[in-house]
Amino acid sequence: MATSSTASGGSATSAITLLAVASFASQSMVRVSDSLLPQISTDMGVSVGAASIVVTAYAFAHGSVQLVIGPVGDRFGKYACIIAACAAASVLVLLCGLATSLPMLVAARLACGLAAGWIIPLAFAFLGDVIPYERRQQVLGTFLSGQILGQLFGQAAGGVLGDLFGWRRVFFFLAALFAFATVALVIEFLRNPITRAGHATATRSRGFIVDNLTVLRSPWARAVIAMGFIESLFMFGGFAYVGADLHLRFGVNFAVVGLFVGAFAIGGLIYSLSVRRLVERLGQIGLVTGGGVMLALAYATIAFAPHAYFAPFAITGIGLGYYMLHNTLQTNATQMTPEARGTAVGIFSSALYLGQTLGVAINAPVFDRFSAVPVFVMSGAGLLALGLWLARKLRQRRAAGL
Numbered sequence: 001m002a003t004s005s006t007a008s009g010g011s012a013t014s015a016i017t018l019l020a021v022a023s024f025a026s027q028s029m030v031r032v033s034d035s036l037l038p039q040i041s042t043d044m045g046v047s048v049g050a051a052s053i054v055v056t057a058y059a060f061a062h063g064s065v066q067l068v069i070g071p072v073g074d075r076f077g078k079y080a081c082i083i084a085a086c087a088a089a090s091v092l093v094l095l096c097g098l099a100t101s102l103p104m105l106v107a108a109r110l111a112c113g114l115a116a117g118w119i120i121p122l123a124f125a126f127l128g129d130v131i132p133y134e135r136r137q138q139v140l141g142t143f144l145s146g147q148i149l150g151q152l153f154g155q156a157a158g159g160v161l162g163d164l165f166g167w168r169r170v171f172f173f174l175a176a177l178f179a180f181a182t183v184a185l186v187i188e189f190l191r192n193p194i195t196r197a198g199h200a201t202a203t204r205s206r207g208f209i210v211d212n213l214t215v216l217r218s219p220w221a222r223a224v225i226a227m228g229f230i231e232s233l234f235m236f237g238g239f240a241y242v243g244a245d246l247h248l249r250f251g252v253n254f255a256v257v258g259l260f261v262g263a264f265a266i267g268g269l270i271y272s273l274s275v276r277r278l279v280e281r282l283g284q285i286g287l288v289t290g291g292g293v294m295l296a297l298a299y300a301t302i303a304f305a306p307h308a309y310f311a312p313f314a315i316t317g318i319g320l321g322y323y324m325l326h327n328t329l330q331t332n333a334t335q336m337t338p339e340a341r342g343t344a345v346g347i348f349s350s351a352l353y354l355g356q357t358l359g360v361a362i363n364a365p366v367f368d369r370f371s372a373v374p375v376f377v378m379s380g381a382g383l384l385a386l387g388l389w390l391a392r393k394l395r396q397r398r399a400a401g402l
Helices: 012-044 053-076 078-098 102-116 119-130 133-165 167-191 193-202 208-216 219-239 242-250 254-261 263-304 308-333 338-369 373-399
Strands: none
Touching (some): 012 133, 012 242, 012 254, 053 119, 053 338, 078 102, 078 119, 119 133, 119 338, 133 167, 133 254, 133 263, 133 308, 167 193, 208 338, 219 308, 242 254, 263 373, 308 373
């Protein structure tokens, strides 16, 4: 990431790096339950489908709160709001590990989602404030390293640490991670003037209703938001069951499940490390088309794999294909209404998590009654169709000179 600074000497690089640390903690929490579902279901005496409500509750809260955080971040400063969210999350994640029943765990996960839901969308909006659009997709790709590593940690730690120490201690560790991120962000906020960039636009905020109407009146914004919802519905509505499927179908132990599922982040890292070359060679249209095709092939592979050893390769392909598609979509989300960027990114992020919530909930009875095969097939087909749809929209915008 190229170093940039304000006239007052603030460094965008250091500010964004620490936001990546916060995103690491947040994304660890998002995906940690994927590998822990079999353990939680056993401990609570319920089926995997019933235990999946801990995923659904978190995603619902995480997504719902993002409908309101944009105007708040625009008014009070995005960096300051992220600090407050990390501090609250450190306490609430601790409560997850202390839960003694499934309803208590669901309530704690719901509260965690309400707090941690502020972090990543406001970080993306902050990045949009300080990084020019022509550099944004490449910087976003670099920034995504924090999320990707957090996802890898959450999934791998969920399996490995959960297998070694139990699922509760995984949450204790994540609480400490949020506390560390809080301290680091506070120090950066006090020393770096660029972290107050959000305050510069705060006085120009026109209010919650006006900002939301500004976003929703834009046809392109509505399309991007709808695509984000559909992407998440098919992507994570299927991926949430990969770990449970590996354990139940092939007898893979929890530690190995965590490592296999963590291969998703390896695919993401491949994208992050090669983003500059991919953007230059393929462009946005090539990225979303290739990403959709790769996702379809990878989900088909894991659905019909005759042995568990196929899983890490397929999951790596899912990770690479997803970030090819998603990073392009997210880059467009940061620019769809620059005059209300925080609100726009908040609505987009809300659509992502609400899509995930619906996808996991819809697939729970399918998984319990049939198997993961129809779940994975639907995910692959839906993501392929989405990639082709987005490619068509991008061609239309390019032809119109937009």
